[in-house]
Amino acid sequence: MFVKKTIYSFFVLLLGLFFLGCKKAPNYPKAPVIQFDRLRVINDNVNYVDSISVYIKFQDGDGDLGNQPADPNFLDFFVDIYKKTNGTYIRMTFFDSSPLSYNGFLPLLSPYEKTGPIDGNVRYILAPFEAPLPIGTMAPISAPFHKNDTLQFHVRIRDRAGNYSNWVESNDYIVWDKF
Numbered sequence: 001m002f003v004k005k006t007i008y009s010f011f012v013l014l015l016g017l018f019f020l021g022c023k024k025a026p027n028y029p030k031a032p033v034i035q036f037d038r039l040r041v042i043n044d045n046v047n048y049v050d051s052i053s054v055y056i057k058f059q060d061g062d063g064d065l066g067n068q069p070a071d072p073n074f075l076d077f078f079v080d081i082y083k084k085t086n087g088t089y090i091r092m093t094f095f096d097s098s099p100l101s102y103n104g105f106l107p108l109l110s111p112y113e114k115t116g117p118i119d120g121n122v123r124y125i126l127a128p129f130e131a132p133l134p135i136g137t138m139a140p141i142s143a144p145f146h147k148n149d150t151l152q153f154h155v156r157i158r159d160r161a162g163n164y165s166n167w168v169e170s171n172d173y174i175v176w177d178k179f
Helices: 002-021
Strands: 033-044 049-060 077-085 088-091 118-125 150-157
Touching (some): 033 150, 049 150
Antiparallel strands (some): 077 088, 077 150
């Protein structure tokens, strides 16, 4: 009797583990969907530089995000910078005609030969925000931002099929507030 109960219990446990292991794949849309996670700012008080990383969460139904190596003709991470002026965020058009761009590339987030839903987190490092040089040295002629300006980053991504995600916005970043 004890052996019968043990075998029966083992069978029920094995069947339970089997059903717990069978998980249906999520049903995400083919166009990526993103959500802002956080903004990380590292202040370099020696070189007067702020290093900024934007963290986003993503979902993609067919998993075609990123390229390896990065294709210079196919940007897939887009950043618009908004400056707070009189309580309203206004998109900075300075970067539209500037060689300095904060747009860039996602890493390869799933293999090319595999398709299917993926989700996760990605960190994107912006080009450093360099403060104008200290007094007495040659400062930049036209800086797009100034100390204590409040900025917000609006980002979106694009998959290899050309589908764009939604736009998300970061929390505020105060320019060079630590030096």
